Amino acid sequence: MSYKVTEEGNISTVHLDGEIDMDVTEKAKEVIFPVIDSGKEVHLNLSQVQYMDSSGISVLIESHQRALEKSTKVIIKDVSKSVLKVIMMAKLEQILNLE
Amino acid sequence: MSEIAHQDHIEKKAFLVNSSSLKDVRVFCREVFEKLHIQEDLKDELVLAIAEAAQNIVKHAFKNSASPTELMVVQISCENNKLQIAFYDRGTPVDPKKVKHREIDNVKPGGLGTFFIQEIMDAVEFKDGKKPWINHLVLTKQL
Numbered sequence: 593m594s595y596k597v598t599e600e601g602n603i604s605t606v607h608l609d610g611e612i613d614m615d616v617t618e619k620a621k622e623v624i625f626p627v628i629d630s631g632k633e634v635h636l637n638l639s640q641v642q643y644m645d646s647s648g649i650s651v652l653i654e655s656h657q658r659a660l661e662k663s664t665k666v667i668i669k670d671v672s673k674s675v676l677k678v679i680m681m682a683k684l685e686q687i688l689n690l691e
Numbered sequence: 692m693s694e695i696a697h698q699d700h701i702e703k704k705a706f707l708v709n710s711s712s713l714k715d716v717r718v719f720c721r722e723v724f725e726k727l728h729i730q731e732d733l734k735d736e737l738v739l740a741i742a743e744a745a746q747n748i749v750k751h752a753f754k755n756s757a758s759p760t761e762l763m764v765v766q767i768s769c770e771n772n773k774l775q776i777a778f779y780d781r782g783t784p785v786d787p788k789k790v791k792h793r794e795i796d797n798v799k800p801g802g803l804g805t806f807f808i809q810e811i812m813d814a815v816e817f818k819d820g821k822k823p824w825i826n827h828l829v830l831t832k833q834l
Binding site: 674678 | 800
């Protein structure tokens with residue numbers, strides 16, 4: 593998994609690239625959580641993520657919950673069809689902020 | 692159920708029991724499912740179910756601390772359009788009664804892998820592992 597973080601105004605966008613599984617979840621958290629903790633609105637761009645398993649879904653849930661605790665929000669953007677299927681299988685499409 | 696008659700096929704591969712093997716497990720599955728001409732959407736689901744089961748071996752049967760040479764085996768077979776995926780490992784014996792996913796409406800991290808497996812596959816069965824194996828998990832799906 594590789595990543596890029598861009599900032600524009602009060603929005604930080606984390607672009608993830610690759611497959612998100614148990615092997616990379618700690619790395620994903622190390623990238624995403626400090627951005628959430630900064631208090632900015634976080635956009636998580638998943639257009640280049642073609643595979644995500646339950647560990648990756650846990651990162652999305654933790655990010656969402658952490659953002660609520662910090663009074664900000666995480667918006668998940670440009671989800672690929674394959675990842676959206678997994679999010680829907682977990683019945684999270686109404687819980688997570690998807691755009 | 693698929694209208695395609697899938698060719699009978701059997702293939703197995705051993706992987707080191709660690710999280711970095713999960714990608715290799717997925718590559719192996721995708722290669723086998725290509726040979727079986729399984730349609731793309733179903734292939735993605737099956738790969739997810741298999742990877743989740745392999746993850747459970749790394750995470751639960753070995754509690755993320757398998758010896759560096761420890762192996763798990765994944766066997767994919769297709770016979771009469773019935774797909775069977777078998778997993779063999781030498782981790783802590785699994786008590787099938789304790790294998791449960793979290794309540795799906797209780798949103799929190801974790802506990803989804805088993806749910807995905809059960810959603811995708813027709814049957815999930817823990818069998819007695821024959822020596823040298825301890826755990827023998829079998830997932831089945833009618834194609």
